[in-house]
Amino acid sequence: MTARRQEGNGLRLGIVVIALLGCGLACSGVDFAARAATSERVVIDRYTGLAISGFDPVAFFTDARAVQGDPAFEVWQGGAIWRFSNPDNRAFFVANPDVYSPRFGGYDPVDIARGVTFAGTARLWLIVGQRLYLFGHEDSRAAFAADPVRYLHDATRRWVVLKETLAQ
Structure with missing residues (x-):
């Protein structure tokens, strides 16, 4: 040869x-789109600017399910566009965004507890202690549901440092 x-x-x-x-x-x-969105303090769709993929954050509490928001009921808050399914939910959010927005900016709390950021999805969620948590994987949600105290302790401690590495 x-x-x-x-x-x-x-x-x-x-x-x-x-x-x-x-x-x-x-x-x-x-999910490369989710990973690309992990540079912000709130998980934002990098193409649309929507927080939590346009799902209504208040509906998780009022309807106990993920409800797609309506473009007619939007608000700009925290560097993202938040959508709501009705004007009442929009008003609730505007009055108390810290109550209704997902904790840890919508990042998976199990991954936060491990010291990494991974975007959660509105399709995998839990409300624990009157706060909304989004998860990137079904396994993460199951682990968190089994021992939320442990994961919240570790995630809260690590989030202080991690969020400083993310853009505002």
């Missing part, structure tokens, strides 16, 4: 390795 053909084989092998790595990442279920 000539040296030129050997170099060509090495290049093809490199392309195959890169393609396999890319395919592995694509198939792993990693």
Whole structure:
């Protein structure tokens, strides 16, 4: 085999390795949009500016479910656009944003307790101690539900440092 053909084989092998790595990442279920949103103090969709993907944060308390917000009922608060399903929920939020917005900015509290930021999703949530928590994984929500005191202790301690590394 000539040296030129050997170099060509090495290049093809490199392309195959890169393609396999890319395919592995694509198939792993990693949500790159969520990771890209982990530089803000509140989880924000980087394309729309919506907090918690446009879900109504008050509805978790009033309806006990995730309800998509309506663009007619929006408010700009904390560097994000928050949407609500009705004007009453909007008014409740404006009066008490700290009560209704997800704790830890919508980041997964189990990951915060481990010292990392991972964006939670409105589809995986719990209310504990009159506060809303969003989770990035079903396993995280289950672990948190089993021992919220432990995770809240660790997450609260680590959040003080972590939030300083995030943009305002």
